[in-house]
Amino acid sequence: xxEIYKVYRIENGTVxxxxxxxxxxxxxxxxxxxxxxxxxxxxxxxxxxxxxxxLIKYENKFLARDETDKLALLAPGASINIVKDGMxxxxxxxSIPAILKNIIACKNPNCICNLEKVETEFYLTNEEKKQxxxxxxxxxxxxxxxxxF
Amino acid sequence: xxxxxxxxxxxxDLDRSFLDYxxxxxxxVKEGKWQNACKGKIVASLFFEPSTRTKLSFDTAIALTGASxxxxxxxxxxxxxxxxSLSDTIKTIDQYADIIVMRHSVEGAARRAAxxxxxxxxxxxxxxxxxxxxxxxxLFTIFELKERVDNLKIxxxxxxxxxxxxxxxxxxxxxxxxxxxxxxxxxxxxxxxxLDYLESKGIKYHELEDFTEVGNELDVLYCTRIQRERFADPxxxxxxxxxxxxxxxxxxxxxxxxxxxxxxxxxNEISPTVDDDPRARYFYQAKNGVYTRAALLGIVAGSIx
Numbered sequence: 001x002x003e004i005y006k007v008y009r010i011e012n013g014t015v016x017x018x019x020x021x022x023x024x025x026x027x028x029x030x031x032x033x034x035x036x037x038x039x040x041x042x043x044x045x046x047x048x049x050x051x052x053x054x055l056i057k058y059e060n061k062f063l064a065r066d067e068t069d070k071l072a073l074l075a076p077g078a079s080i081n082i083v084k085d086g087m088x089x090x091x092x093x094x095s096i097p098a099i100l101k102n103i104i105a106c107k108n109p110n111c112i113c114n115l116e117k118v119e120t121e122f123y124l125t126n127e128e129k130k131q132x133x134x135x136x137x138x139x140x141x142x143x144x145x146x147x148x149f
Numbered sequence: 150x151x152x153x154x155x156x157x158x159x160x161x162d163l164d165r166s167f168l169d170y171x172x173x174x175x176x177x178v179k180e181g182k183w184q185n186a187c188k189g190k191i192v193a194s195l196f197f198e199p200s201t202r203t204k205l206s207f208d209t210a211i212a213l214t215g216a217s218x219x220x221x222x223x224x225x226x227x228x229x230x231x232x233x234s235l236s237d238t239i240k241t242i243d244q245y246a247d248i249i250v251m252r253h254s255v256e257g258a259a260r261r262a263a264x265x266x267x268x269x270x271x272x273x274x275x276x277x278x279x280x281x282x283x284x285x286x287x288l289f290t291i292f293e294l295k296e297r298v299d300n301l302k303i304x305x306x307x308x309x310x311x312x313x314x315x316x317x318x319x320x321x322x323x324x325x326x327x328x329x330x331x332x333x334x335x336x337x338x339x340x341x342x343x344l345d346y347l348e349s350k351g352i353k354y355h356e357l358e359d360f361t362e363v364g365n366e367l368d369v370l371y372c373t374r375i376q377r378e379r380f381a382d383p384x385x386x387x388x389x390x391x392x393x394x395x396x397x398x399x400x401x402x403x404x405x406x407x408x409x410x411x412x413x414x415x416x417n418e419i420s421p422t423v424d425d426d427p428r429a430r431y432f433y434q435a436k437n438g439v440y441t442r443a444a445l446l447g448i449v450a451g452s453i454x
Binding site: 137 | 276277278342
């Protein structure tokens with residue numbers, strides 16, 4: 001309990017917990033602020049589970065599907081807690097998505113999805129390596145942060 | 150009618166039962182069973198990128214099936230030169246044709262076309278990505294000459310890193326439990342994700358640099374071109390290119406019943422001096438492209454079943 005109070009509590013919204021230490025700012029950059037609502041960030045907190053961790057609390061924000069997918073790519077071990085009236089009402093485990101729809105861009109300049117207005121789609125081919133295949137050009141990539149839109 | 154209307158875009162979408170069916174129907178076409186099966190159908194032959202071999206092979210296949218052909222043989226002759234999007238060009242031609250055959254320099258163009266067209270789309274090559282009908286004719290030639298693909302020892306030689314015919318063929322062979330010998334210079338080895346794929350399918354493979362080490366074990370030696378532009382140093386290219394040439398000097402390292410295949414065009418990989426050797430079957434292989442494509446057109450049109 002002591003640890004939770006190091007980061008200001010929220011009444012309604014989403015807590016993203018168990019982020020690897022040092023990734024919180026990247027997560028905010030990718031998922032965005034979205035509104036003027038309150039966001040609390042804790043970095044380098046002690047964690048029994050992963051040693052050191054980061055933590056983000058979004059007031060009045062509930063992650064959409066594409067945001068969960070992006071988070072899964074950045075920090076597959078993270079957990080999501082939905083808070084209502086100050087209580088955790090739902091705990092979500094995230095996992096690497098099997099399909100990424102319009103989440104990442106293809107790095108191949110000669111791929112049709114970079115030349116015509118086409119939604120991107122990628123299929124997971126190797127979970128351990130976070131490797132995906134582009135639906136169109138069929139190139140396979142190990143996904144890193146710079147692939148995210 | 151099982152496969153009527155399906156798009157033929159990539160080996161990733163296909164399975165062994167489709168390939169077995171296509172091989173069976175190709176054999177029937179070659180035996181003369183399905184002449185004029187597509188009479189009354191219209192095939193749009195859209196070559197946004199010039200191609201001699203594939204286009205003429207498709208034209209001949211279309212003639213064999215009795216279908217009519219419309220189309221163009223370069224992007225300059227299509228509305229894309231006026232700035233029209235690929236999707237719009239395809240949506241328009243879809244109004245005229247029963248089947249669309251297309252080659253395009255952009256990867257994924259055929260997949261995109263299939264998404265917007267109602268008519269089945271056959272990919273005749275999309276940039277460096279896929280060229281499935283080449284794979285079908287390669288596979289048919291192996292089937293025909295070896296009467297099976299299962300448990301054969303197949304050497305794939307040349308540019309295994311960038312060669313699209315190799316990548317498609319590797320996928321097709323993985324359905325048949327063939328043992329693969331991947332023969333290439335170290336900088337042109339098969340990409341690791343294909344090796345991962347082979348491992349996941351339990352396919353036995355070996356990587357080596359010199360075909361003469363295993364030549365007398367091989368049932369098939371499939372060669373591809375090594376492109377000069379892949380090498381920064383022309384001296385290095387020359388050294389490598391020479392060591393991957395099949396000639397009178399090294400052909401005897403192959404077994405008496407090894408067949409030599411090549412998707413063509415060749416440059417230096419196979420010396421013309423071995424063309425008369427009974428093991429050299431690459432021109433025969435090219436002829437099989439006509440029967441394979443005719444069978445495919447008939448299958449997707451629902452005229453061959």
